[in-house]
Amino acid sequence: MWPRLISWLLPWRTQSARTGAITSSDAPALARLHAKDFARGWSVMEFQQLLTDQTIVCDGLFRGRSTSPLGFALSRVAGDEAELLTIVVLDVQRGRGNGGLLLNAHVNRLALRGVHALFLEVDAANKAALALYQRRGFREVGRREAYYPMPDGSRATALVMRRDLA
Numbered sequence: 001m002w003p004r005l006i007s008w009l010l011p012w013r014t015q016s017a018r019t020g021a022i023t024s025s026d027a028p029a030l031a032r033l034h035a036k037d038f039a040r041g042w043s044v045m046e047f048q049q050l051l052t053d054q055t056i057v058c059d060g061l062f063r064g065r066s067t068s069p070l071g072f073a074l075s076r077v078a079g080d081e082a083e084l085l086t087i088v089v090l091d092v093q094r095g096r097g098n099g100g101l102l103l104n105a106h107v108n109r110l111a112l113r114g115v116h117a118l119f120l121e122v123d124a125a126n127k128a129a130l131a132l133y134q135r136r137g138f139r140e141v142g143r144r145e146a147y148y149p150m151p152d153g154s155r156a157t158a159l160v161m162r163r164d165l166a
């Protein structure tokens with residue numbers, strides 16, 4: 001049994017991550033990934049609507065030949081600007097460069113679509129996300145004190161960040 005289990009697990013651990021297209025059929029997987037990290041996760045229907053919206057660009061993170069996304073980045077485009085609405089990597093896949101891989105691919109695709117500036121909003125206490133964004137050239141352009149309502153009744157500060165793509 002053990003050799004079989006190990007041979008089944010090994011590709012999962014050793015196959016490198018790749019980015020790829022996301023379609024509306026991925027909506028349930030995206031909703032599951034999103035709900036794990038956000039108090040108000042977006043429903044499957046909300047993802048289906050987003051993924052069929054022409055202004056939305058979404059890229060997925062996959063391992064090997066698997067078609068089940070382990071993460072995704074999703075932005076809304078308006079003219080030559082876009083807003084990164086969310087980026088998520090499955091918890092067990094974090095801290096090994098997957099977020100960076102995904103964000104790089106997403107930024108490249110937005111640039112190809114003619115986006116010159118990418119904005120995002122992030123909780124000032126979200127260290128992993130801040131490291132990811134700062135490392136990839138995003139700079140703080142605004143600060144919204146006491147912006148996000150937290151489960152304990154407090155309010156967290158939101159940072160608005162921008163990166164030029166052109």
Ligand SMILES: CC(C)(COP(=O)(O)OP(=O)(O)OC[C@H]1O[C@@H](n2cnc3c(N)ncnc32)[C@H](O)[C@@H]1OP(=O)(O)O)[C@@H](O)C(=O)NCCC(=O)NCCS
Binds near residue numbers: 089094097135
């Ligand atoms: C933010 C997120 C996508 C990053 O994904 P990831 O796969 O861990 O990203 P990476 O492994 O590429 O790491 C990105 C950077 O963050 C750093 N980092 C990772 N976890 C960290 C932590 N807990 N504290 C500080 N820095 C951290 C890494 O060292 C890396 O920095 P480097 O490029 O200078 O080496 C992931 O943590 C996540 O899905 N979080 C939950 C959802 C979320 O908060 N999304 C962002 C707001 S919408």
